[in-house]
Amino acid sequence: xxxxxxxxxxxxxxxxxxxxxxxxxxxxxxxxxxxxxxxxxxxxxxxxxxxxxxxxxxxxxxxxxxxxxxxxxxxxxxxxxxxxxxxxxxxxxxxxxxxxxxxxxxxxxxxxxxxxxxxxxxxxxxxxxxxxxxxxxxxxxxxxxxxxxxxxxxxxxxxxxxxxxxxxxxxxxxxxxxxxxxxxxxxxxxxxxxxxxxxxxxxxxxxxxxxxxxxxxxxxxxxxxxxxxxxxxxxxxxxxxxxxxxxxxxxxxxxxxxxxxxxxxxxxxxxxxxxxxxxxxxxxxxxxxx
Amino acid sequence: xxxxxxxxxxxxxxxxxxxxxxxxxxxxxxxxxxxxxxxxxxxxxxxxxxxxxxxxxxxxxxxxxxxxxxxxxxxxxxxxxxxxxxxxxxxxxxxxxxxxxxxxxxxxxxxxxxxxxxxxxxxxxxxxxxxxxxxxxxxxxxxxxxxxxxxxxxxxxxxxxxxxxxxxxxxxxxxxxxxxxxxxxxxxxxxxxxxxxxxxxxxxxxxxxxxxxxxxxxxxxxxxxxxxxxxxxxxxxxxxxxxxxxxxxxxxxxxxxxxxxxxxxxxxxxxxxxxxxxxxxxxxxxxxxxxxxxxxxxxxxxxxx
Amino acid sequence: xxxxxxxxxxxxxxxxxxxxxxxxxxxxxxxxxxxxxxxxxxxxxxxxxxxxxxxxxxxxxxxxxxxxxxxxxxxxxxxxxxxxxxxxxxxxxxxxxxxxxxxxxxxxxxxxxxxxxxxxxxxxxxxxxxxxxxxxxxxxxxxxxxxxxxxxxxxxxxxxxxxxxxxxxxxxxxxxxxxxxxxxxxxxxxxxxxxxxxxxxxxxxxxxxxxxxxxxxxxxxxxxxxxxxxxxxxxxxxxxxxxxxxxxxxxxxxxxxxxxxxxxxxxxxxxxxxxxxxxxxxxxxxxxxxxxxxxxxxxxxxxxxxxxxxxxxxxxxxxxxxxxxxxxxxxxxxxxxxxxxxxxxxxxxxxxxxxxxxxxxxxxxxxxxxxxxxxxxxxxxxx
Numbered sequence: 017x018x019x020x021x022x023x024x025x026x027x028x029x030x031x032x033x034x035x036x037x038x039x040x041x042x043x044x045x046x047x048x049x050x051x052x053x054x055x056x057x058x059x060x061x062x063x064x065x066x067x068x069x070x071x072x073x074x075x076x077x078x079x080x081x082x083x084x085x086x087x088x089x090x091x092x093x094x095x096x097x098x099x100x101x102x103x104x105x106x107x108x109x110x111x112x113x114x115x116x117x118x119x120x121x122x123x124x125x126x127x128x129x130x131x132x133x134x135x136x137x138x139x140x141x142x143x144x145x146x147x148x149x150x151x152x153x154x155x156x157x158x159x160x161x162x163x164x165x166x167x168x169x170x171x172x173x174x175x176x177x178x179x180x181x182x183x184x185x186x187x188x189x190x191x192x193x194x195x196x197x198x199x200x201x202x203x204x205x206x207x208x209x210x211x212x213x214x215x216x217x218x219x220x221x222x223x224x225x226x227x228x229x230x231x232x233x234x235x236x237x238x239x240x241x242x243x244x245x246x247x248x249x250x251x252x253x254x255x256x257x258x259x260x261x262x263x264x265x266x267x268x269x270x271x272x273x274x275x276x277x278x279x280x281x282x283x284x285x286x287x288x289x290x291x292x293x294x295x296x297x298x299x300x301x302x303x304x305x306x
Numbered sequence: 307x308x309x310x311x312x313x314x315x316x317x318x319x320x321x322x323x324x325x326x327x328x329x330x331x332x333x334x335x336x337x338x339x340x341x342x343x344x345x346x347x348x349x350x351x352x353x354x355x356x357x358x359x360x361x362x363x364x365x366x367x368x369x370x371x372x373x374x375x376x377x378x379x380x381x382x383x384x385x386x387x388x389x390x391x392x393x394x395x396x397x398x399x400x401x402x403x404x405x406x407x408x409x410x411x412x413x414x415x416x417x418x419x420x421x422x423x424x425x426x427x428x429x430x431x432x433x434x435x436x437x438x439x440x441x442x443x444x445x446x447x448x449x450x451x452x453x454x455x456x457x458x459x460x461x462x463x464x465x466x467x468x469x470x471x472x473x474x475x476x477x478x479x480x481x482x483x484x485x486x487x488x489x490x491x492x493x494x495x496x497x498x499x500x501x502x503x504x505x506x507x508x509x510x511x512x513x514x515x516x517x518x519x520x521x522x523x524x525x526x527x528x529x530x531x532x533x534x535x536x537x538x539x540x541x542x543x544x545x546x547x548x549x550x551x552x553x554x555x556x557x558x559x560x561x562x563x564x565x566x567x568x569x570x571x572x573x574x575x576x577x578x579x580x581x582x583x584x585x586x587x588x589x590x591x592x593x594x595x596x597x598x599x600x601x602x603x604x605x606x607x608x609x610x611x
Numbered sequence: 612x613x614x615x616x617x618x619x620x621x622x623x624x625x626x627x628x629x630x631x632x633x634x635x636x637x638x639x640x641x642x643x644x645x646x647x648x649x650x651x652x653x654x655x656x657x658x659x660x661x662x663x664x665x666x667x668x669x670x671x672x673x674x675x676x677x678x679x680x681x682x683x684x685x686x687x688x689x690x691x692x693x694x695x696x697x698x699x700x701x702x703x704x705x706x707x708x709x710x711x712x713x714x715x716x717x718x719x720x721x722x723x724x725x726x727x728x729x730x731x732x733x734x735x736x737x738x739x740x741x742x743x744x745x746x747x748x749x750x751x752x753x754x755x756x757x758x759x760x761x762x763x764x765x766x767x768x769x770x771x772x773x774x775x776x777x778x779x780x781x782x783x784x785x786x787x788x789x790x791x792x793x794x795x796x797x798x799x800x801x802x803x804x805x806x807x808x809x810x811x812x813x814x815x816x817x818x819x820x821x822x823x824x825x826x827x828x829x830x831x832x833x834x835x836x837x838x839x840x841x842x843x844x845x846x847x848x849x850x851x852x853x854x855x856x857x858x859x860x861x862x863x864x865x866x867x868x869x870x871x872x873x874x875x876x877x878x879x880x881x882x883x884x885x886x887x888x889x890x891x892x893x894x895x896x897x898x899x900x901x902x903x904x905x906x907x908x909x910x911x912x913x914x915x916x917x918x919x920x921x922x923x924x925x926x927x928x929x930x931x932x933x934x935x936x937x938x939x940x941x942x943x944x945x946x947x948x949x950x951x952x953x954x955x956x957x958x959x960x961x962x963x964x965x966x967x968x969x970x971x972x973x974x975x976x977x978x979x980x981x982x983x984x985x986x987x988x989x990x991x992x993x994x
Contacts, residue, residue, distance in 0.1 A: 048413070052429060053428065056433050058462075059444070059447040060432065074458075127322050141601060146349065149566040150586050150589040151353055152570060152574065153353065153569065153574070153582045173345055177344065184338060197323075199323040199324040213324070240440075256440055256441070259443060263446050285438050285440065
């Protein structure tokens with residue numbers, strides 16, 4: 017802050033230019049965000065409009081509102097049953113994954129098993145490289161030999177095998193962060209290991225079990241490849257496969273059926289997402305979905 | 307201290323808090339391990355075996371497969387279709403994962419970095435929605451969007467009759483996969499950007515650094531680990547992505563036939579299980595390399611932390 | 612009868628860490644007993660071994676007439692309060708207190724009313740339907756105590772019962788705990804690293820180090836006559852002064868001053884022998900003028916401790932061939948009003964009967980051969 021000497025002309029941007037640059041940056045930023053929004057919203061528009069349009073086309077347009085299209089669902093023999101199949105596959109896999117992963121994670125967390133960290137990382141590595149896509153040939157072969165072709169149990173078992181390593185990993189983390197003094201305390205009072213499980217451990221890790229359950233359901237609900245490979249008839253196929261057959265097979269697709277079915281099939285995961293994000297905040301931890 | 311009497315601090319390692327015992331603990335592990343063994347380990351090992359046979363879905367070689375050694379592999383290397391497929395997969399991974407998902411994801415996260423409120427929630431909501439919807443649904447959404455005659459895109463652009471899926475199949479599935487998978491990168495970078503101290507950015511701004519210079523000098527050095535993690539994971543997932551099959555089914559004329567689709571067509575549609583297994587094994591090896599690089603990097607980050 | 616007897620008790624962790632080293636200890640029926648020592652001394656392991664949460668590698672534990680060495684924790688008839696209280700967060704206070712009764716298959720109704728009774732005794736009656744997360748630290752501790760009391764065990768085991776409370780609450784809880792134990796009359800063993808807590812609460816204290824017991828005694832015994840220099844340094848809010856000394860005929864030469872030999876040591880020491888002289892700062896009287904039989908030196912530091920001050924005197928060390936004339940520091944507790952200024956010369960007069968002598972780290976007493984643990988190199992080196 018010297019006075020007297022005239023300040024030398026600087027190359028620093030003076031007041032107005034800074035403001036202009038700032039304004040331009042803001043405009044650029046909002047333009048970009050609007051473009052992003054358009055890019056991500058555009059394909060979804062059709063899903064929001066077509067089911068309620070009385071003459072749906074593949075173009076997204078303002079619908080002439082009707083709910084008649086949902087009747088098409090009832091007319092199709094496989095639409096509703098495929099959703100039930102999806103529920104069956106998702107529930108079965110989630111139950112299996114949660115139960116088995118919880119048991120294994122508990123044992124790994126609480127009992128010293130030699131080489132347990134190596135085992136865990138090995139399994140995780142394995143599950144990330146042995147994807148359904150890379151092993152579709154042997155999986156098909158295996159299902160054939162085990163008589164699991166066209167069996168929903170086969171789909172459940174194969175999906176569970178793929179999800180288990182990551183589920184064990186998530187749950188072990190959860191159990192490691194739970195103090196052992198709860199269990200020890202119950203043990204001093206004379207509780208048996210199974211009582212400790214039932215009274216103490218399961219209630220304590222319930223949020224972890226819920227997380228893994230939701231994650232498993234989300235994975236199975238959208239999975240196309242495994243049921244597509246293993247299930248033969250449309251009566252057992254889940255919604256993912258029926259959806260695909262609706263627009264690839266049988267000439268002209270019935271857009272009324274396709275649009276309502278898409279919406280109905282998408283709704284559960286969207287609701288689950290809203291629930292999870294409102295309850296726990298959908299921030300980043302490891303990803304709810306791979 | 308007396309020899310062998312090293313201090314054991316307060317809460318000693320409790321080997322078995324619930325009194326489970328070795329036997330019961332083993333019993334707890336068995337069901338999960340059996341499933342993993344049968345449906346993860348066995349298929350991986352079997353791929354190796356099947357890859358050296360001439361096993362087919364039907365016909366003579368279905369009943370009596372013969373070991374043909376490395377024939378499948380030499381055949382694959384000489385096969386124009388396989389090499390093209392490998393090249394297309396490379397394009398797919400580079401275009402949709404590395405450039406598309408990671409680039410767009412970072413850009414969105416950066417544009418939203420100090421935003422709160424409805425704009426951020428709406429943008430994030432749509433990006434996430436495209437990620438969580440079932441793949442067979444979003445595949446049809448894109449078919450509808452890109453439809454030659456009545457597609458929304460052509461209507462908007464005013465160029466009806468452009469057959470995107472026929473004329474530009476690779477571009478279509480690359481843009482599709484970018485749209486589908488950007489959410490993961492966006493969230494990872496959003497978390498990473500929150501770890502960049504404000505004071506560092508402000509120091510750079512006071513020194514007169516442009517946005518680009520701030521990114522290069524302040525932001526990237528702080529989030530290098532996140533970038534690597536992100537790139538490896540999305541490369542692995544994109545490499546194994548089967549969803550493009552739902553849109554183009556590899557066509558037209560195998561012009562969008564990435565490896566997963568190629569394996570499916572050769573092995574399960576074409577019935578050449580042995581040959582398909584050999585290609586699968588190549589995929590497993592590539593997966594393994596990506597995963598090992600990733601683990602190696604995680605280990606190094608843990609050491610330096 | 613629920614005395615606790617431990618014989619040759621040993622615990623070796625996988626990897627060869629010896630947490631308990633052939634330990635013998637008897638805790639009387641109804642006693643309030645403290646296990647005291649620095650972290651890593653094995654006190655928590657000992658408590659957990661009594662509880663059955665750790666399996667002994669050797670030796671035995673008896674509770675009353677029963678050998679419980681190989682019994683699981685639930686069959687030992689003990690109750691344990693953990694450092695973090697381990698209150699089950701998903702259960703109400705009532706369900707927490709009633710949990711031991713639930714395990715004993717008491718029906719829901721009577722266990723609920725019993726829990727309410729116990730809660731009443733501990734002043735928790737209004738809190739029965741709350742969850743542990745909604746309670747203050749002091750309330751949580753009382754719920755943990757109530758849960759331990761609910762099953763009327765033969766023995767209470769408390770792991771650092773006061774460490775999770777803030778300083779002010781801790782004093783209150785200490786008084787509460789002592790009164791509760793007196794009223795219940797149940798044998799109680801507690802672990803602490805805080806010597807003041809042990810002195811204030813316990814009927815007897817075992818001071819532990821390196822998996823062994825260095826001294827067992829009443830708080831008075833342990834404070835006044837530490838059996839070795841380790842205990843001398845560990846017990847007391849200010850550690851004992853330990854100064855090199857030499858026997859010269861009937862007298863003891865300490866820091867160039869001649870002090871009378873302690874009565875205990877008469878006939879136990881030889882002329883010219885080098886020993887360590889121990890005196891607590893509380894048992895030294897400060898004098899600003901010269902007094903015979905006193906340690907003297909320059910006042911270097913005066914620390915105000917409230918009602919008293921701690922004065923450090925710089926005194927000459929014992930002149931030995933190896934070290935030559937060194938300097939050493941003596942601390943004196945001075946009552947308010949008599950504090951000197953730094954730079955003054957002061958005299959510290961030992962009170963009669965409070966001086967102690969240590970040979971190789973162990974107290975020299977008339978009964979020097981009785982039950983004193985073998986000398987240990989590290990303990991001697993501390994002085």
